Amino acid sequence: MGILSGLKSLGLGNLEDVSLFEEPKKKEAEKQEQVAAPKVQEKDLIYDRSFVCPVCDSSFTSKVMKSNKAKLLGTDADLRARYEGIDAAKYEVVMCPVCGYAALMRYFTGITSSQAKLVREKISQTVRIPPSQGETYTYEEAIQRYKLALVGSVVKRAKPSEKAYICLKYAWLTRGYLESLKEQEAKADEKRVAEWETQENELLANAYKGFTEARQTEMFPLCGMNEVTVDYLLAVLAARFQDYDMSVRLLSSIITSRTANSRIKDKARDMKDQVMLDMKKKQQQQG
Template sequence: MNLLSGLEKFGIKSDGIGDIYQDEKQDKKEDAKKKKEAEAPKVKKEEPKETDFLLEKAIRCPVCDKVFKTLIVKNGRIKRKESDRDLRPRFMYIDTLKYDIASCPFCGYTAMNRYFEHISSIQVKAVKEGVCMKYTPSNEPQTGIRDFSYDEAIERYKLALYNAMVKKGKTSEKAYTCLKISWLYRAKIEELEAEAEKEGVEETKVESIKKEVELCRTEEAAFYNQAYEGFEKAISSELYPIAGMDQNTLDFLLASMAFKLKKYEVASRGVSRLLASSSATSRIKDKAYDLKEDIITAIKSGT
């Protein structure tokens, strides 16, 4: 039965329309379909890899004058996380520390990116005699975008430290290199501990990881002490900025390092200077105040 019969005189054909509420029913069907699609499990996005944040850059070695490619971080793409108290930087999906070294694969000259091009003719001569003549090129691939393991990164930093010693670089350069090596050992420890906590890891593997962690802790502490000692010397012999840091930043770094090394009196004096400083930013002062509270707690507890 066509309930709309008789509309033909108005030029309206109502053939095929049998349900007055068909629009509502159609809407309900579409709503149900949309709801079902919304409730369907979403495909989990794959986490970005470190290599997604890297690119190759061609640079010229100031020692042997040859051009080579080095990996640098796409700073515009990385997302910063809260740094460690001693200013160790943290980012999502990538540890940028691993890629802050330029190492010439031809002659062995190696330095942190900020220092690589800044080398005097006297230092070039020293590197040629003390590094290049002894250097054996690595068999590892030197081109292409790939992620570095912590062991590889640490090796590159140690080579940078050796170069800094040979060329008689600034005390702050050697101290900063030591600090970054220490941070890399800390990061490696975190990686190892995360691996040990995975389900299904054999007990023998866990024990092996624990031993490696202890070795890393020893290395971390050794380089940390060297970094602290170096920065203490640098502040009395170099002008600011030191290793790219202004006085307040370096004062906070040293106070944080002193706290970690349980030099509470030294840390407390550094914090007091920062809190009384008219040039320190509110951010630095907030960090210094938090550190002060932790120093007081540590002294009271005798830890």
């Protein structure tokens, strides 16, 4: 017999089993549910920006991220920025839907007349651009745009730094695509995942090669990055491909640099500690 049994006789039978005290966790959960902010939508973090193609003079729009609205969550070791609700790499390439000229936004208008002629001759005459349908770019669409930007950089004989930067951003896009696959699928297809991991690795290897060449042949800043930032990026990529001596040398130069700020010096120290551990493990495996 409950302490409230008998309420039926008073016409309150539906309250005989009521709990006297709410469970604190339940109450708190309900409270959090009420004040929870709405989930950030990717479509709300982009806008259509107008461009004029420097190759064919066509006017068009391209989806661009609102950098002032996107919330930064953190940065990967190789400087890939991660934002809430959006993968920034999807919106880095500007592509003309008429002639197929594509480039990272930083480089889109900086094309010479001789380079534009090469694009018209080797890309525009045969390219077929599928129309974009949705409110956002899918990963598949973004990948196509990067492919066009990369082949365009080869056709127009771009500097090593530009080609390296495309490879780096394309690798970030590939990583984001992999992350989305793993989120969407309880058990992502292992073969498919392995293929994309191989592609990311190949893109980063090309980025490493391109930035190494650019550092020796071009003037700073490279792709908007100063010498310290480029050296840090190269150190991270060198470590990834087990070029440990190069990685340690670059990180040491950052740590002792007079121009590097304390933040990147701290990152370099942490990275150097990790590289030294990796070197030791490799030596133990070989010995």
